Amino acid sequence: MTLDQPTRGRQGAIAVELGAVIVAVTLEGPQVLVLHPDPRRPAALPSGPLEPHHRTLEAGLRTWVTEKTSFDLGYVEQLYTFGDANRHASARAQPGRALSIGYLALVHQREIRQLDASSWRGWYDFFPWEDWRDGAPGVLEPVRDSIAGWIAETPSEERKSREERAQLAFGDPNGHWNGELTLERYELLYEIGLVPEAHRDGAACWAPREAAIMDADSLQADHRRILATAISRLRGKIKYRPVVFDLMPERFTFLELQRAVEALAGVELHKANFRRLVEHQGLVEDTGEKSSAAGGRPASLFRFRREVLVERPAIGVGLPPVRRGT
Amino acid sequence: MTLDQPTRGRQGAIAVELGAVIVAVTLEGPQVLVLHPDPRRPAALPSGPLEPHHRTLEAGLRTWVTEKTSFDLGYVEQLYTFGDANRHASARAQPGRALSIGYLALVHQREIRQLDASSWRGWYDFFPWEDWRDGAPGVLEPVRDSIAGWIAETPSEERKSREERAQLAFGDPNGHWNGELTLERYELLYEIGLVPEAHRDGAACWAPREAAIMDADSLQADHRRILATAISRLRGKIKYRPVVFDLMPERFTFLELQRAVEALAGVELHKANFRRLVEHQGLVEDTGEKSSAAGGRPASLFRFRREVLVERPAIGVGLPPVRRGT
DNA sequence: TCAAAAGTGTTATCCTTACACCCATGT
DNA sequence: ACATGGGTGTAAGGATAACACTTTTGA
Numbered sequence: 270m271t272l273d274q275p276t277r278g279r280q281g282a283i284a285v286e287l288g289a290v291i292v293a294v295t296l297e298g299p300q301v302l303v304l305h306p307d308p309r310r311p312a313a314l315p316s317g318p319l320e321p322h323h324r325t326l327e328a329g330l331r332t333w334v335t336e337k338t339s340f341d342l343g344y345v346e347q348l349y350t351f352g353d354a355n356r357h358a359s360a361r362a363q364p365g366r367a368l369s370i371g372y373l374a375l376v377h378q379r380e381i382r383q384l385d386a387s388s389w390r391g392w393y394d395f396f397p398w399e400d401w402r403d404g405a406p407g408v409l410e411p412v413r414d415s416i417a418g419w420i421a422e423t424p425s426e427e428r429k430s431r432e433e434r435a436q437l438a439f440g441d442p443n444g445h446w447n448g449e450l451t452l453e454r455y456e457l458l459y460e461i462g463l464v465p466e467a468h469r470d471g472a473a474c475w476a477p478r479e480a481a482i483m484d485a486d487s488l489q490a491d492h493r494r495i496l497a498t499a500i501s502r503l504r505g506k507i508k509y510r511p512v513v514f515d516l517m518p519e520r521f522t523f524l525e526l527q528r529a530v531e532a533l534a535g536v537e538l539h540k541a542n543f544r545r546l547v548e549h550q551g552l553v554e555d556t557g558e559k560s561s562a563a564g565g566r567p568a569s570l571f572r573f574r575r576e577v578l579v580e581r582p583a584i585g586v587g588l589p590p591v592r593r594g595t
Numbered sequence: 596m597t598l599d600q601p602t603r604g605r606q607g608a609i610a611v612e613l614g615a616v617i618v619a620v621t622l623e624g625p626q627v628l629v630l631h632p633d634p635r636r637p638a639a640l641p642s643g644p645l646e647p648h649h650r651t652l653e654a655g656l657r658t659w660v661t662e663k664t665s666f667d668l669g670y671v672e673q674l675y676t677f678g679d680a681n682r683h684a685s686a687r688a689q690p691g692r693a694l695s696i697g698y699l700a701l702v703h704q705r706e707i708r709q710l711d712a713s714s715w716r717g718w719y720d721f722f723p724w725e726d727w728r729d730g731a732p733g734v735l736e737p738v739r740d741s742i743a744g745w746i747a748e749t750p751s752e753e754r755k756s757r758e759e760r761a762q763l764a765f766g767d768p769n770g771h772w773n774g775e776l777t778l779e780r781y782e783l784l785y786e787i788g789l790v791p792e793a794h795r796d797g798a799a800c801w802a803p804r805e806a807a808i809m810d811a812d813s814l815q816a817d818h819r820r821i822l823a824t825a826i827s828r829l830r831g832k833i834k835y836r837p838v839v840f841d842l843m844p845e846r847f848t849f850l851e852l853q854r855a856v857e858a859l860a861g862v863e864l865h866k867a868n869f870r871r872l873v874e875h876q877g878l879v880e881d882t883g884e885k886s887s888a889a890g891g892r893p894a895s896l897f898r899f900r901r902e903v904l905v906e907r908p909a910i911g912v913g914l915p916p917v918r919r920g921t
Numbered sequence: 922t923c924a925a926a927a928g929t930g931t932t933a934t935c936c937t938t939a940c941a942c943c944c945a946t947g948t
Numbered sequence: 949a950c951a952t953g954g955g956t957g958t959a960a961g962g963a964t965a966a967c968a969c970t971t972t973t974g975a
Contacts, residue, residue, distance in 0.1 A: 347675060568928090
């Protein structure tokens with residue numbers, strides 16, 4: 270049996286949902302577009318079902334986003350296909366299966382405006398433990414304590430594996446922090462039950478519902494998981510591809526560029542070295558214009574040198590090594 | 596409308612196919628497992644439809660692979676979900692839509708054995724232009740000539756974009772070669788019509804069917820595309836995650852490790868520097884045993900230090916910069 | 922004059938790359 | 949002896965990270 274003759278009869282109804290994490294960066298930091306029509310329920314990512322007339326998956330996604338948010342997306346990339354039969358409760362209640370294909374889309378800063386029934390939210394509202402720009406975030410300590418409790422209540426054969434997973438994802442107070450592990454951290458919190466949707470989904474959780482981290486906002490269905498996937502992907506990609514520029518306006522100052530990278534990576538960068546790194550890689554060119562938008566000495570306005578996409582496709586903006594300490 | 600209430604009625608039948616690229620590395624180089632029951636048709640990747648009783652997508656995949664090849668997979672990772680409505684002819688002919696979710700699986704060398712109706716094939720049989728271990732591959736010259744022809748027959752407004760794509764993917768005789776762009780190269784060849792399946796699928800091609808590259812083997816449906824995705828992913832990943840070790844036996848010499856990396860990356864590496872790089876990163880530890888398998892001085896046998904997965908999750912084996920020249 | 926941001930210089934350190942060379946074994 | 953692969957030394961060049969410092973504006 271091959272792909273050319275799939276057996277259709279046996280599989281029952283399959284519903285495919287296309288969902289988008291639409292990212293922008295403003296002065297307030299990294300933002301995602303969410304729909305929030307009903308204030309009594311958590312917000313949701315823009316999404317809609319795959320339909321027969323969609324030529325490609327990506328075309329279907331673009332159609333839905335345009336319909337629901339009147340946005341025309343630029344850069345779009347597929348993230349992951351989620352399909353656990355029993356992940357969220359409403360999916361279990363229905364016959365058949367729900368697949369959910371997540372996409373990442375980047376829009377330029379200037380395109381941000383408020384829209385009916387949709388709004389921009391800082392992505393750290395959903396993942397406050399991911400923002401280290403101002404040192405170790407406060408939520409981290411209680412989270413680590415809960416994780417320590419989860420590890421302690423484990424038979425010793427399994428304890429080592431849990432310890433390893435926890436240390437990899439959340440480090441220890443004197444250890445390292447790896448920004449790219451956003452998804453792994455979320456999955457761990459879900460498994461332990463520190464995230465309210467784990468209880469909503471009826472997963473077997475170690476932690477009681479009251480122990481869930483309430484400083485963070487949740488999302489409908491598996492949308493917070495998709496968002497975590499997007500953050501992980503973007504944080505990884507920024508290091509070896511010049512994707513930040515898909516989030517910047519046509520012209521920008523070095524500090525604006527640095528703030529955008531810091532917003533995504535969730536860490537602070539060294540100003541002088543960041544400048545030289547970007548300059549040295551030939552990623553930008555001076556437009557000759559100046560900006561006095563910020564207080565202080567006017568800054569040169571730069572633009573992205575699109576030529577580097579051909580010259581050196583494998584370079585990004587560069588980030589310092591993993592961060593230490595609390 | 597949210598993921599919690601997908602509209603099912605409108606979308607017609609959706610068939611989801613789970614396919615696996617199962618990779619091993621032997622002395623002959625990188626190998627993939629293919630099924631080839633009918634000699635009159637191209638081979639296929641092990642695959643099967645998603646069924647209601649599959650708990651997760653990955654579980655479904657593992658079930659199919661075990662059923663068709665009697666393999667138990669170790670490392671498995673989702674690659675991509677393909678779903679063009681009109682990509683291959685047989686999909687078009689049927690009502691509804693075929694989605695195909697590709698997975699990458701790695702197995703240890705020693706597990707290789709010949710099986711009924713399935714066999715290991717070198718992955719460069721399908722992508723001979725990707726193997727630069729012995730200098731620039733011979734197929735490349737005619738391929739580049741065809742691409743040049745395709746560019747030449749283009750109105751000047753569009754030519755620049757084609758030139759950029761071609762140079763990014765295939766470099767130029769004096770330029771760079773980026774091993775990670777296997778998928779981009781395949782997509783370009785498909786679009787131009789230099790690959791027989793483009794004609795089989797009835798795509799609008801610039802090149803005539805006779806111009807297709809016949810030194811390379813094809814696969815059923817979109818399986819060659821999935822394989823290209825797997826190669827791109829693996830070549831990228833090897834640089835920042837110690838995934839090679841999922842392809843190695845328990846104990847191995849440095850040269851064996853180096854040959855495995857070279858096989859995947861498709862380039863030759865500098866022996867002394869490779870050794871020091873791997874040693875310095877603490878990726879391996881000496882077992883104290885020696886191997887006299889190869890001629891010459893017996894080599895120390897090493898094993899993978901699993902601890903590094905926790906210590907420094909972001910390191911890989913390291914590759915030299917993109918390769919120059921013809 | 923001072924605060925705030927822009928921008929440059931410099932140095933110590935580490936990593937990468939390339940080249941040269943010696944070591945241990947089988948034939 | 950010599951071929952084959954194993955393994956070490958080392959030095960040049962480049963990239964990184966940290967520190968100090970000057971410049972230009974607005975308030």
